[in-house]
Amino acid sequence: MVQGTSTDAAIGGTLRLGADGGGSTDSLNPATLIGADHPQTAAFSVFDTLTEIDADGNPQPSLAESWEGGADGVWAIRLREGVEFHDGKTLTAEDVVWSLEQHRREENTNSEGRMIVGNMSEIRADGPNTVIIRQEQVNFDLPALLSSFGLLIGQAGNEDWDAGIGTGPYRKEAFEPGVRFVGSKFENFYRDDQGFFDSVESLNITDPAARASGLLSNALDVIGSPDVNTASRMNRAPDHTLLRVAGTQHYTTDMRTDTGPLTDPNIRNAIKWGVNRQEIVENVLGGFATVGNDIPLSPNQRFYNDQLPQREFDPERARFYLQQAGVETVDLAFHTSDGAFGGAVDMGLLMQQSLAQVGINVDVRREPADGYWSNVWMTEPWTASYYNGRPTADWMLSSQYSSASEWDATYFKRADFDALLAEARAEPDENRRQELYFEAQRMLYEEGGLLVVAFVDILIAASNRMGHGAVGISRRLDDARLQRRWWFNA
Amino acid sequence: MTAIVRMITIRLALGLVTLWIVSVVIFISVEFLPGDLAEAVLGQSATEATLQAYRDRLGLERPPLERYLVWLSGAWRGDFGVSLVNGQPISDLIAVRLGNTLFLAAMAAMIAIPLALGLGILAALYRNSWFDKTISVSTLSAISFPEFFVAYILVLLFAINVNLFPALANIGIGTPFGERVYNSVLPALTLTLVITAHMMRMTRAAIINLLARPYIEMARLKGASPSRVILHHALPNAVAPIVNVIALNLGYLITGVVIVEVVFVYPGLGQLLVDSVTRRDVPVVQAACLIFAATFILLNLIADVVAVLSDPRLLHPK
Numbered sequence: 001m002v003q004g005t006s007t008d009a010a011i012g013g014t015l016r017l018g019a020d021g022g023g024s025t026d027s028l029n030p031a032t033l034i035g036a037d038h039p040q041t042a043a044f045s046v047f048d049t050l051t052e053i054d055a056d057g058n059p060q061p062s063l064a065e066s067w068e069g070g071a072d073g074v075w076a077i078r079l080r081e082g083v084e085f086h087d088g089k090t091l092t093a094e095d096v097v098w099s100l101e102q103h104r105r106e107e108n109t110n111s112e113g114r115m116i117v118g119n120m121s122e123i124r125a126d127g128p129n130t131v132i133i134r135q136e137q138v139n140f141d142l143p144a145l146l147s148s149f150g151l152l153i154g155q156a157g158n159e160d161w162d163a164g165i166g167t168g169p170y171r172k173e174a175f176e177p178g179v180r181f182v183g184s185k186f187e188n189f190y191r192d193d194q195g196f197f198d199s200v201e202s203l204n205i206t207d208p209a210a211r212a213s214g215l216l217s218n219a220l221d222v223i224g225s226p227d228v229n230t231a232s233r234m235n236r237a238p239d240h241t242l243l244r245v246a247g248t249q250h251y252t253t254d255m256r257t258d259t260g261p262l263t264d265p266n267i268r269n270a271i272k273w274g275v276n277r278q279e280i281v282e283n284v285l286g287g288f289a290t291v292g293n294d295i296p297l298s299p300n301q302r303f304y305n306d307q308l309p310q311r312e313f314d315p316e317r318a319r320f321y322l323q324q325a326g327v328e329t330v331d332l333a334f335h336t337s338d339g340a341f342g343g344a345v346d347m348g349l350l351m352q353q354s355l356a357q358v359g360i361n362v363d364v365r366r367e368p369a370d371g372y373w374s375n376v377w378m379t380e381p382w383t384a385s386y387y388n389g390r391p392t393a394d395w396m397l398s399s400q401y402s403s404a405s406e407w408d409a410t411y412f413k414r415a416d417f418d419a420l421l422a423e424a425r426a427e428p429d430e431n432r433r434q435e436l437y438f439e440a441q442r443m444l445y446e447e448g449g450l451l452v453v454a455f456v457d458i459l460i461a462a463s464n465r466m467g468h469g470a471v472g473i474s475r476r477l478d479d480a481r482l483q484r485r486w487w488f489n490a
Numbered sequence: 491m492t493a494i495v496r497m498i499t500i501r502l503a504l505g506l507v508t509l510w511i512v513s514v515v516i517f518i519s520v521e522f523l524p525g526d527l528a529e530a531v532l533g534q535s536a537t538e539a540t541l542q543a544y545r546d547r548l549g550l551e552r553p554p555l556e557r558y559l560v561w562l563s564g565a566w567r568g569d570f571g572v573s574l575v576n577g578q579p580i581s582d583l584i585a586v587r588l589g590n591t592l593f594l595a596a597m598a599a600m601i602a603i604p605l606a607l608g609l610g611i612l613a614a615l616y617r618n619s620w621f622d623k624t625i626s627v628s629t630l631s632a633i634s635f636p637e638f639f640v641a642y643i644l645v646l647l648f649a650i651n652v653n654l655f656p657a658l659a660n661i662g663i664g665t666p667f668g669e670r671v672y673n674s675v676l677p678a679l680t681l682t683l684v685i686t687a688h689m690m691r692m693t694r695a696a697i698i699n700l701l702a703r704p705y706i707e708m709a710r711l712k713g714a715s716p717s718r719v720i721l722h723h724a725l726p727n728a729v730a731p732i733v734n735v736i737a738l739n740l741g742y743l744i745t746g747v748v749i750v751e752v753v754f755v756y757p758g759l760g761q762l763l764v765d766s767v768t769r770r771d772v773p774v775v776q777a778a779c780l781i782f783a784a785t786f787i788l789l790n791l792i793a794d795v796v797a798v799l800s801d802p803r804l805l806h807p808k
Contacts, residue, residue, distance in 0.1 A: 018658075024583065024765045024774075025573065106543075174662055176586075178765060179757040182662070203660060205755045209642065210658065214755075217649040217657040370768070374529040374536055406537040 010490035015200040015483055017041060018211045018223040022204030026177040029161035030113055030152040031103060035388060037224045038204040040149060040480035042181035045200055046086070047152040047166035050077060050096065051143050053391045053479060055470035057302050059143035063091065063153055063167065067143050071428055073135035075142055081129055083190045085155055086164070086171045093125030098156035113150030115399065138426035140433075141392045149480065169195025169484050178204050183483075196487035215240060215461055222462035222486070224477045228286030234461045245471045246290055247458040248298045248389020251341050253334065253351075253382060254409035255449035260381035261332055265447055266325035271332075272311055272451050274318035276354040281454050283350065284343040288459060292452025295441045296387060296396050299455075300473060303393035303434055305441040318358040329359040335376050336384035339369025344384040347453065378409040385409060389455075391474045393437045394425050401444060410449030417443050465489055493805050494798060498791065505787040512783040513565070513776055517558050520772050526550055527574055527770040548574050561773060570777045573766075580777050584759065588781060590661060591758040594674055595743035598681035603736060606686045610693025610732075615720055617698060629687035641680045641753040648676060659756040677754040681747060685739040692735040696728035730797035730804065737793035745782040 021036025028043050050064040063083060069075040083091040100123050103113040117123075122134035135142065145151075155165055164172030167190065170183030181202045189195050203220070205211045208227035214220040216237060226234060226242065234242040255262040255271070262268055277291040290299070293311055297304045322330065336348040348364040355362050367376045377383045390396040398421045399405060403413040417440060424436035444450060458476050468486040472479030478486065528544040529536060545551050564571050570580040609629070613622045632640065649657035655675045665673070697720060700706060709723045748760030759778055766774035798804050 023769065024762055025769060025771065174664070176662060176757070178761070180660070180662055201660075203658065203755060205658070207752050207755070210753055210755050213642070213645045213650060213657040217645070217653055219649070219656050219658045219660070370523060371529055374541075406539075 010488050011196050012198045013196075013488040015197045015222070015486070015488075016220045017200065017202040017477075017483060018205045018214050018220045019202055019477060020204065020206050020208075020211070020225060022178045024178040027162055028152075028164060028175065030099075030150050030154075031105075033149060033152070035112075035149065035475075037476055037480065038181070038202060039177075040475065041202050041477055041483055042175055042183075043149065043152060044168065044481050045170040045181065045183045045202075045483050046164040046168045046172050047154065048168050049148065049151055050079075050146040050153065052147050052481065053144060053472065053474050055472055057144075057300075057391055057473070059147060059391075062147070063096070064143075064146065070138070070140050070142065073138040075133045075135070076126070077131040077133065077146075079129045079131065080190060083167050084188045085167055086186055087155075089155060091153070091167055092128045092156075093131045095156045096131045096153055097123050097125050099153045100151065103150070112148055116145045116148060116151065137422065139394065140425060140428070141394050144392045145395060147391060149475075170197075170200055173199075180204060194481075194484040197483065200483045202483065212461070215463070218463070221488075222460060222466055222482065224460060226459055226461045228288050228459070231286065231288065231459055231461065239464050240461060241464055243460040243462060243471065244288060245458040245460075245473055246298065246300055247456055247473055247476070248301060249386065249458075249476075250292055250296060250298070250389065250455045251285075251289075251344070251347070251386050251453050252292070252296075252384070253451045253453065254377070254385050255451065256381045256409070256411050257447075257449040258411035258413070261330070262381050262449065264325050266321045267327075267330060268449055268451075269446075270318045270321035270325065270330075270358065271355065271360060273314045273321065274355045274358040274360055275351050275451065275453065276313035277453050278312065279354070280347050280350050284346045285454060285456060288457040289454035290457070292454050294445050294448065294450055294452050296389070296400060296444075296450065296452060297393055297441065298389060298473075301389070301393065303437040305438045305445075307438065308442060308445050313354055315358045318355075318360075322359055329361060331361045331363070332382060333363045333365050333380070334382050334384070335365045335367050335380040337367040337369050337372045337376065339367070339372040340377070340384040341386040348384065378407075383409060389474060394421060397421055397437075397440055397444075398425075401448070401450070412444070412448055412450075414443070414447075462486075494795065497798070497805070498795065501787075501791050501794070505784070505791070508787060509780055509783055513562070513780060514558075516776055516779045517554070517561075517772065520767070520770065520775055521554055523767075523770065527772070530769045550574075557772075561776065565776070565780075571773045573774050574771050580774055583774065584762070584777055584781070586663060587757060587759045587762045590756065591744055591747075591760070593670065594677055594681070594747070594756060594758060595740065597671065597674055597678040598685070598743055599740055601678060602682040602686050602739070603689065605682065606689035607693055607732070609686070610690040611697065611720060611725070613690065613694040614697040614701070614724075615716055617694070622694075625690070629690050632683040633685075633687035637680060637684055637747075637749045638753050640683050641676070641750055644676050644680055645753075657754070659754040661757060674756070677747075677750050677756050680750050680754075681743060685742065689732070689735050689739055693728070693732050696731045697724045700724040700727055726800060729800040733793045733796045733800075734790075737789040741786045741789050744785045 019037035019041055022038030026039040033039055033043055048063045050062060051059040052062045054060045063079055065078045065080045067075055067077045079091065079093060085091060100117050103117040119136050119139065120133050121136045124132050126132045154161055158165060162175060164175060169186055169189045171186045173182040173184050175181050184199045205214065211223040212226055215223045231242055234240055255268050257263060272294055281287060281289045281291055293308060295305060334348050336344045338345055345366050352362040352364050377385055390399060401408050401412050402418050402421055420436050420440040424433050427433045427436060460477060465488050466486055467489045528541045528550060561571065572579050573583055609625050613625050616622050645657045648654045656673050659673045659677050661670055661673055701724060706719060706723055709719050748764055751758045751760045763775065763778040
């Protein structure tokens with residue numbers, strides 16, 4: 001694999017991609033599209049978003065050509081001209097308005113787009129190529145938010161998303177949910193720096209060993225998420241390379257701050273200093289991860305607070321916090337499951353070992369994967385979990401840890417934290433914004449219930465024939481846009 | 491002949507009762523599993539409000555008995571309803587997968603059955619020779635390994651070391667027949683290795699069992715060659731037990747191959763069933779299980795009919 005620029009790209013060829021996470025129930029409708037690799041790569045082959053995120057975390061034009069406004073919460077999004085749908089119709093502002101508005105409908109409760117559109121008090125077309133968006137609360141992150149897979153742009157009035165009439169680089173030839181997606185190059189695709197293949201074929205492959213054998217036998221050109229236990233051997237295969245990118249997805253343990261034995265911040269801090277994260281990264285995650293520091297932003301993201309000391313296994317400090325709490329030892333139950341993430345049970349056992357050395361006796365409770373998210377997580381005082389990263393600091397912090405969030409398993413709910421985020425969101429001055437985000441992260445670090453064990457690397461294994469540019473960090477498989485951004489070397 | 495028709499009719503009627511019992515058992519089992527469809531689909535992003543909305547929309551809150559009766563009245567009319575998750579008609583969803591499963595089963599059966607019968611007859615003919623022992627040891631070894639292990643070994647040998655056949659059975663709706671066969675070679679071989687031993691041992695045992703009979707002695711004494719004794723005198727009388735074992739293995743080929751499907755990414759019915767169980771998509775689970783149950787009932791019926799035709803005495807048990 002060679003990292004280069006798209007000028008090295010040889011146009012053509014058939015990309016054969018092996019991804020996982022698909023099911024017979026998948027749909028390309030952004031209101032029900034799930035965040036897994038296989039359906040995502042299919043969706044981003046045929047559809048576009050208004051913006052996309054580059055490898056540095058900044059929003060870049062996609063269907064939107066430019067945007068302005070923001071200070072008063074009113075944005076003008078200018079669309080690229082002459083963008084064509086696969087059926088020949090030209091994209092207009094009406095299509096964008098319709099696509100965004102569909103997330104307001106009653107039945108679309110599950111859409112990630114709903115949360116974003118929920119903050120828009122008005123979405124209207126201003127001429128054929130401009131969309132005006134008025135926000136309820138000012139949020140300078142709007143251009144980044146518009147890159148969400150929940151906000152794919154379809155054709156006004158066309159409810160049949162699975163027909164795949166989009167503006168993307170590939171026409172849908174076949175989409176068999178949970179089995180495969182086949183696309184062929186759309187000749188009138190609006191940009192020439194993406195969509196290099198003549199055709200793409202994405203197979204849904206659940207078994208990691210099957211993905212690896214498919215790649216090694218040259219039945220596939222690239223696979224997502226090779227098994228961490230054997231991934232490093234991929235480099236020994238003469239014609240294949242393992243690509244490793246520090247990602248934003250993180251594995252955590254969530255401690256409830258509102259009720260139960262973990263309401264005392266001293267006990268929580270004792271645990272945070274008593275977990276041996278490095279050991280977990282090496283033994284459970286195959287070394288393909290970076291230790292976390294109890295804030296949900298990864299070190300390569302904008303506004304990451306790098307002033308906070310890295311937490312590592314420090315028995316002295318852990319015992320100090322226990323003393324502060326006025327106890328010698330404490331007995332706790334940690335609820336975990338392989339349904340939380342692969343290796344979560346092993347992680348629990350390693351935590352049990354290291355915490356025992358500081359006087360915290362952990363009872364590791366292994367829960368069934370079925371129903372874990374509904375019956376255990378957010379219910380029990382201390383649980384294992386994972387989170388997908390978000391492209392911006394505000395998106396991550398407020399969607400997860402603000403009082404309004406319905407998914408905060410630590411029940412942080414602090415008005416001063418919310419106020420910091422609200423102020424930062426509407427703050428035009430970058431330096432001041434950084435100060436505010438740093439402060440918000442410090443609060444989570446010192447007082448929160450979140451223990452970020454590690455940020456997991458995004459792993460891609462590919463044939464050496466493939467070339468690519470800088471690889472995206474917000475989602476696996478180059479932000480699920482590998483089939484648009486990669487190419488075969490000439 | 492009327493006796494056979496009567497037997498088939500009774501058996502089919504009993505089969506319907508069996509299917510009904512299976513549907514009740516499946517429905518109750520899925521009810522017992524923790525979590526429901528709404529929780530399975532919404533996963534980590536579920537909130538009280540979204541769960542409630544989802545359940546209301548699909549009627550998951552209605553009492554189990556009511557939901558079962560609604561399903562049963564539909565199924566009775568041949569309407570299996572729509573998948574709860576994506577609203578696709580279940581018959582469409584299942585038809586494609588069932589076709590794929592039957593294709594793979596047929597391919598494996600066409601290799602395995604002649605192979606097993608041939609080897610079994612030869613083993614009986616040359617019993618206790620080196621040939622017999624080699625055949626027994628090798629087929630029994632193949633059956634002793636777990637399916638996925640056999641599958642990975644075949645992938646390593648025939649896809650990675652020597653790139654003869656594809657490691658992934660990439661089969662779509664429009665895949666042409668020849669390509670379909672080529673792409674399915676490794677999964678079919680895996681299944682062949684898994685089922686051959688059983689059928690081959692049964693053939694051998696059934697034939698050897700008959701060789702001690704007086705009429706075989708008679709055939710030998712009048713000077714018939716060993717192969718004639720076995721093919722013309724012993725084999726016709728061994729049909730009943732052999733056909734039963736073949737039916738059992740065919741049933742397995744259709745219902746029990748989910749692991750092989752996963753390893754080779756073969757889009758069969760087994761994967762669909764597992765998918766649907768994890769998502770608690772009850773109507774799909776019901777339909778798939780009924781197909782599996784019906785498969786066993788029909789195959790056993792066919793086996794019995796063949797057995798009766800080969801040996802009419804079986805119609806009149808003492």
